[in-house]
Amino acid sequence: EAQVTQNPRYLITVTGKKLTVTCSQNMNHEYMSWYRQDPGLGLRQIYYSMNVEVTDKGDVPEGYKVSRKEKRNFPLILESPSPNQTSLYFCASSLSRVFGRAEQYFGPGTRLTVT
């Protein structure tokens, strides 16, 4: 089944404890992206990757890191999480960003709480 998977789905952690949220897609998609969703603020893009080893900042990259060493995986790293990073996180992927091939598939979300 074609899908985007995220792990963990739920995480409660403490300030400053490094964590990684994994994202994997099995559709051979070139493009992958991370978003956070907060009440009243909608979805905001954190980082995106046009292809392997190509990553770039979205609107809210501060406090996050990403890597794209292989096509299928795009982990989101929080080196020193803070309470303002408490949010619902979505990973998404698409074949490319060319019109007609840019349909994004979203993962189920990771709910992160930082205390």
Next chain:
Amino acid sequence: GESVGLHLPTLSVQEGDNSIINCAYSNSASDYFIWYKQESGKGPQFIIDIRSNMDKRQGQRVTVLLNKTVKHLSLQIAATQPGDSAVYFCAETPSSGNTGKLIFGQGTTLQVKP
């Protein structure tokens, strides 16, 4: 800076009626627009997209209209069904030179009354 906004946070329609969800954007250089549907507890789901060189595009029961003169985007859903109840987001790619970036509006909740 760029912003994408929806006119109404909530829209309530009768089952079987047509729904129109609106979105305004501020960047006249935006090249590509997408509508997403998000059901409770799930990730967003692609509905339909349109490029800036088009003014209309149709899918199954949905139509997206783009008015570049007033920087306005709308999603029309024909014969709205209870399964259409969800939050709808418009999103834009701010320029043709940076197609990876995507800016979302805050969302309109569509409620379908039986």
